[in-house]
Amino acid sequence: MKSSITxxxxxxxxxxxxxxxxxxxxxxxxxxxTSDEWIFNRTGxxxxxxxxxxxxxxxxxxxxxxxxxxxTHINAIDLDLIILATSTPNDLFxxxxxxxxxxxxxxxxxxxxxxxxxxxxxxxxxxTQFIQNGSYSNVLVVGADVLSKWTNWSDRRTCILFxxxxxAAILQSxxxxxxxxLGFHLxxxxxxxxxxxxxxxxxxxxxxxxxxxxxxxxxxxxxxxKEVYKFAVSKVPQSIQACLGSLNLSxxxxxxxxxxxxxxxxxxxxxxxxxxxxxxVISNLAKYGNxxxxxxxxxxxxxxxxxxxQNGDLIVMSGFGAGLTWGTLIIKWYR
Ligand code: COA
Numbered sequence: 001m002k003s004s005i006t007x008x009x010x011x012x013x014x015x016x017x018x019x020x021x022x023x024x025x026x027x028x029x030x031x032x033x034t035s036d037e038w039i040f041n042r043t044g045x046x047x048x049x050x051x052x053x054x055x056x057x058x059x060x061x062x063x064x065x066x067x068x069x070x071x072t073h074i075n076a077i078d079l080d081l082i083i084l085a086t087s088t089p090n091d092l093f094x095x096x097x098x099x100x101x102x103x104x105x106x107x108x109x110x111x112x113x114x115x116x117x118x119x120x121x122x123x124x125x126x127x128t129q130f131i132q133n134g135s136y137s138n139v140l141v142v143g144a145d146v147l148s149k150w151t152n153w154s155d156r157r158t159c160i161l162f163x164x165x166x167x168a169a170i171l172q173s174x175x176x177x178x179x180x181x182l183g184f185h186l187x188x189x190x191x192x193x194x195x196x197x198x199x200x201x202x203x204x205x206x207x208x209x210x211x212x213x214x215x216x217x218x219x220x221x222x223x224x225x226k227e228v229y230k231f232a233v234s235k236v237p238q239s240i241q242a243c244l245g246s247l248n249l250s251x252x253x254x255x256x257x258x259x260x261x262x263x264x265x266x267x268x269x270x271x272x273x274x275x276x277x278x279x280x281v282i283s284n285l286a287k288y289g290n291x292x293x294x295x296x297x298x299x300x301x302x303x304x305x306x307x308x309x310q311n312g313d314l315i316v317m318s319g320f321g322a323g324l325t326w327g328t329l330i331i332k333w334y335r
Pocket of ligand 1: 033034035038039042043117156157160196223224225226228229262263290320321322
């Protein structure tokens with residue numbers, strides 16, 4: 001996709017936050033018929049963080065945002081735009097405005113993006129458009145989810161996978177020469193939306209609407225695990241190759257492969273298809289499980305704090321999941 005680029009995009013800083021409550025595989029084995037061995041062998045997950053407060057999404061998003069902002073020279077009041085990628089808002093009309101109020105970013109326009117586990121990549125691409133065309137200068141992008149609230153804790157096929165968390169990135173316009181965001185590639189296949197979804201349902205749907213009302217609610221997460229697995233290991237490498245190709249790069253140029261942290265087997269299967277050595281794969285899902293839109297910024301922030309990522313490194317990020325959606329963003333890292 002072509003656009004008129006007048007500005008570059010610099011990633012000034014990242015931040016993250018997770019709840020304190022840690023739920024181990026052993027603990028889950030007391031609730032459903034599973035075991036630490038089964039979960040770890042099939043997914044690479046050892047434990048996950050679960051939030052208990054009703055305001056947890058905003059609290060975590062705020063903590064991650066402040067963590068990122070505090071590493072920069074700008075204040076919340078300098079932000080022009082806030083994009084919150086979440087599929088678990090605490091208000092169906094959107095949660096980004098609550099984040100805007102909580103951090104005191106009163107000059108910023110704020111909105112949500114709902115794209116499940118691709119949410120952070122799509123939010124970064126969206127923010128990039130606003131900066132590259134000169135509309136906004138300082139942008140906060142947050143990926144935050146509390147999937148624990150929509151997980152059926154008696155369904156062993158899904159409850160082992162998910163955790164809660166938030167990650168943030170502060171983007172700023174810069175000269176085109178200093179640009180960090182090299183390219184992106186996004187896809188959707190709505191034909192397969194029901195492979196992974198949280199479906200809306202209405203009570204009294206066959207009764208008289210006006211006398212009884214029509215109350216909406218949502219079901220638990222449902223997932224066709226094997227199908228989602230096959231989708232990820234086939235489509236994500238294609239997306240990465242298409243994105244690399246558009247920039248005249250190849251997988252040999254990749255320093256870090258930062259995939260949505262869904263399943264360790266998916267991370268290494270994608271790396272293997274692209275012939276990327278396992279040392280270049282960033283993985284933290286043993287500690288957090290699948291935190292949906294939070295997983296990429298959470299892992300990015302940890303990798304930066306651990307000084308894994310160096311100046312000039314090429315980072316390939318790919319998100320994938322419900323929708324079905326998937327997408328790749330390629331970044332050249334400069335401090
Ligand atoms: N503990 C023990 N046994 C379990 C189990 C659990 N938590 N969950 C499923 N099983 C059982 C199944 O009942 C099945 O038993 P059966 O053969 O007697 O019927 C067996 O294990 C194999 O189940 P299956 O679903 O085929 O396992 P799998 O190897 O596909 O692994 C997933 C399941 C969910 C780990 C895997 O499919 C996966 O990771 N898919 C991608 C999911 C994902 O990443 N979703 C989010 C994308 S954003």
